[in-house]
Amino acid sequence: MTDNRFVESNRLQSKASQLIPAGCHTYSKGVDQFPQLAPGFIQSGNGAWVTDMDGNTFLDWGMGLRSVSLGYGYPRVTQKVIDYVQKGQGPNFTRPAPVEVELAELLVELIPSAEMVKFSKNGSDVTSAAIRLSRAYTGRKRIAFCKEHPFFSFNDWFIGTTPCNNGIPEQVSELSVSFQYNDAQSLERIFELYPGDVAAVILEPVTSIPPAEGFLKRVRELTHKHGAVLIFDEMISGFRFGLPGAQTTFGIHPDLSTFGKAIGNGFSCAVLAGKRDIMSLGGLEHLQPRLFLLSATNGAETHSLAAAIETVLEFREKNVIGHIELIGERLQEGWRQTVMAHGLDQHLQIGGYPNSPVYVCKDEQLIPSAAFRTLFLQEMIREGVLIPYISISYSHGEREVTKTLEALDRTCAVYHQALDQGFQSVLTGPPVKPVFRKFN
Incomplete structure (x- = not known):
């Protein structure tokens, strides 16, 4: 199944796989690290936001593999x-x-x-x-x-x-x-x-x-x-x-x-x-x-x-580090309140330091799950949030936290359905895979 939001990305992704081993130059950017319904190529960025090949705009928490610390186009x-x-x-x-x-x-x-x-x-x-x-x-x-x-x-x-x-x-x-x-x-x-x-x-x-x-x-x-x-x-x-x-x-x-x-x-x-x-x-x-x-x-x-x-x-x-910590605290606090309201506080957990939060997606047995992580990524992308991990920049602010928590709130409903009916009922394509594995 394809998604008409990503026509140009899919076209370029097919070409890249023939020209470049793994289709990209950093394995953590590869197709096996993201859900099938995801932007394949990013065209531009501004602050904490990016635009893909098809003109879709996303709030980005990945920030160039954590390298963009102040913001895109700072x-x-x-x-x-x-x-x-x-x-x-x-x-x-x-x-x-x-x-x-x-x-x-x-x-x-x-x-x-x-x-x-x-x-x-x-x-x-x-x-x-x-x-x-x-x-x-x-x-x-x-x-x-x-x-x-x-x-x-x-x-x-x-x-x-x-x-x-x-x-x-x-x-x-x-x-x-x-x-x-x-x-x-x-x-x-x-x-x-x-x-x-x-x-x-x-x-x-x-x-x-x-x-x-x-x-x-x-x-x-x-x-x-x-x-x-x-x-x-x-x-x-x-x-x-x-x-x-x-x-x-x-x-x-x-x-x-x-x-x-x-x-x-x-x-x-x-x-x-x-x-x-x-x-x-x-x-x-x-x-x-x-x-x-x-x-x-x-x-x-x-x-x-x-x-x-x-x-x-x-x-x-400037107090860049202090700002990053403050935004991290707001995100962690709002995340915990949101998942608790949905009864998912044991399934969608956020931890780590405020300056570098870490989230975990767990299945029905409360075991960290690649399939449920993929589902989470898919639904957050559907809501306009690209969040493979959380790397807060100086350009992230209250607006970005609010956008993320609203997306999380809607994602929780789909997560519930996956817990009740199996992730296959709502996930398009295969689960993401670990980067370090013996075979593809």
């Missing part, structure tokens, strides 16, 4: 990029551009654990650079990563540990071992099992689950004790859990940290930041074996770095 950032393009400053040169030093200076001042920084275009590059740097610094090979945190990189050291390990030698995957979040003993066991061989410990300092009392401090102590590098992946927590991130909020400073997503308001900029004695191994002023850290042709694309500067300054000059 004037301050957009104008700076336009200035760089129109004034002939050029996107790239044969030698470095001054904007590289300007942003580096701003970030070293802002990030408490940073004495040097290196830029790239995506999170996978900078987390993998942190791994390589840690191995060079320690002379060790093994990596300890947090099992509960879903994605660190598309590179072999991490993807080889997931069901999507096709094409990756086992010898590479075996060097990455997992520990559990909020379980310091599980990390201690790794150090005991591989004495003197753990190069780095990498984790998100916080997600929807708060760090247990003393957990991050203990991780910091263990890495010090065993001579391993501590890496905080702040791709998501950066510019949400304090400024610049969770390391500020929780007062635990890693050796290396990575930032991206929110930092450029959708323009591609990722940052590896860290201590000078580690970061300098990627430089030219030492006598150690040469380390090829990060060297991307477009890693310091000037207009993207300019966008990052304006985004960081906007966060610094």
Whole structure:
């Protein structure tokens, strides 16, 4: 079954599947991640709203995979990029551009654990650079990563540990071992099992689950004790859990940290930041074996770095984080009241921090369900709300909260029908699938 709301999207989607593996360049944007009745392509965005190929407008809570932190077309950032393009400053040169030093200076001042920084275009590059740097610094090979945190990189050291390990030698995957979040003993066991061989410990300092009392401090102590590098992946927590991130909020400073997503308001900029004695191994002023850290042709694309500067300054000059938290609180409170009124408070739950809410869709047995999640997405899209997850931007306000709660209220009625008659009675097409799976 097709939907006449998405004729152009469906046409382009069919063409894309023949030209592009998976039909897109980020797996989480793929057709298997959304209901069949969903916009296939987004044409434009303004604030917290987007328009698809067929002219349908949606309130967007996904915000470019969490990368658009201020809003689509945000004037301050957009104008700076336009200035760089129109004034002939050029996107790239044969030698470095001054904007590289300007942003580096701003970030070293802002990030408490940073004495040097290196830029790239995506999170996978900078987390993998942190791994390589840690191995060079320690002379060790093994990596300890947090099992509960879903994605660190598309590179072999991490993807080889997931069901999507096709094409990756086992010898590479075996060097990455997992520990559990909020379980310091599980990390201690790794150090005991591989004495003197753990190069780095990498984790998100916080997600929807708060760090247990003393957990991050203990991780910091263990890495010090065993001579391993501590890496905080702040791709998501950066510019949400304090400024610049969770390391500020929780007062635990890693050796290396990575930032991206929110930092450029959708323009591609990722940052590896860290201590000078580690970061300098990627430089030219030492006598150690040469380390090829990060060297991307477009890693310091000037207009993207300019966008990052304006985004960081906007966060610094305005209470962006406070606004995001306030909108999150309003959304969570209204969500709970709405689902409770429908008797669905055990089926459609919202939790997490106000700055990064998380919802869960459960079936008749109160088990998280891909089918019911797909149904929820389908019905919210029908009501004009695109909500694959909740990434609040500075452009989300009371109007957007009201729109979402009204859509949720109408969606609850269909959700009830699915619980009573089975999701097949109201869901068009197949349920969404997990990104990490062995077969398509």
